[in-house]
Amino acid sequence: MIDAISKTAQLPELQMRPAALPTTTKSGAVGGFDSVMKSVATETVNNLYKSEMTAIAGINGKATVQQVVEQVMAAERTLQTTLAVRDKAIAAYQEISRMAI
Amino acid sequence: MIDTLRAPGMIATAGMSAQSERLLAISQNIANVQSVGKTPGADPYSRKTVSFKSEVDNLSGLTMVKVAEYGTDRSPFRVELDPGSPAADQNGYVKMPNVNLLVEMADMREANRVYQANLQVFRQARELVSMTIDLMRT
Numbered sequence: 200m201i202d203a204i205s206k207t208a209q210l211p212e213l214q215m216r217p218a219a220l221p222t223t224t225k226s227g228a229v230g231g232f233d234s235v236m237k238s239v240a241t242e243t244v245n246n247l248y249k250s251e252m253t254a255i256a257g258i259n260g261k262a263t264v265q266q267v268v269e270q271v272m273a274a275e276r277t278l279q280t281t282l283a284v285r286d287k288a289i290a291a292y293q294e295i296s297r298m299a300i
Numbered sequence: 301m302i303d304t305l306r307a308p309g310m311i312a313t314a315g316m317s318a319q320s321e322r323l324l325a326i327s328q329n330i331a332n333v334q335s336v337g338k339t340p341g342a343d344p345y346s347r348k349t350v351s352f353k354s355e356v357d358n359l360s361g362l363t364m365v366k367v368a369e370y371g372t373d374r375s376p377f378r379v380e381l382d383p384g385s386p387a388a389d390q391n392g393y394v395k396m397p398n399v400n401l402l403v404e405m406a407d408m409r410e411a412n413r414v415y416q417a418n419l420q421v422f423r424q425a426r427e428l429v430s431m432t433i434d435l436m437r438t
Contacts, residue, residue, distance in 0.1 A: 265316045265317050266317075268313075269309055269310065269422075272309060272426060276426075276429055276430075276433070280433050283433050283434075
C-alpha cells in the first residue's frame, strides 16, 4: 500500500480526541482555530488508516468488495473535505499577507 | 449521530451484500441443475433459497437488510427415465433436482436489478456529498 499514508497513522500525536472548544483556551483566539484544524487533520488520518486496513482485508479475502468500496469512498470524502478546508485556510492567510500596511 | 449522507452508503452496501448472497444461491442452483444422487433412489440436489429480513444496526440505529436464512426448496423432484444412471431405481427412473432454469434466470435478473438500484443510491449519495464539498472551493 501507500507507505506515506500508512506511516502517518503511527505518529504518536495522532490520536483521536475531541478538539478543545475555543472558549476553553486561555491564550486568546489563536488556540481555538489551531485545535479545530488539528482535529480535522486527525480525523482524516484515522479515516484513511481505516480504509487502508479494510482494503488490505479485502485483498486477503476477509472483507467483501462492497465493504472495501464503502470505506475507500468514505476516506475519499474525508480527504476531499480536508483539502477544501486546507485550501480555504491557506487562502485566508494569503489574504492577510496581502493586507496593506 | 451518524452522518446522514454517509448512511445511504452504508445501507446500500448492506443491500448489495444481501443481493450477492442471493446470486450465490442462484449460481449453485444453476450449476447443480443436473446433479443426481449417488445410490439408487437417492435424493438429488435440492434447490437453495435465500430470504431477507430488515434489521436495526445497533451502532448507527439504521435499518439494514440482512440474510434471514438459507433454506432448501422442499417442492417435489422431477423424475426422468434413465436406466443407465447409478441413481436409477429398479424401474429405471432417476430423481432430478427441483431446479427450474427459467425461475433461476428470472431470479438472477431481479437480483441484478436490485443490486444496480443499491449501486445507484450509493452513487447518488456520493455525488451529493462531492457537490456540497465543492461549495468550499472557489
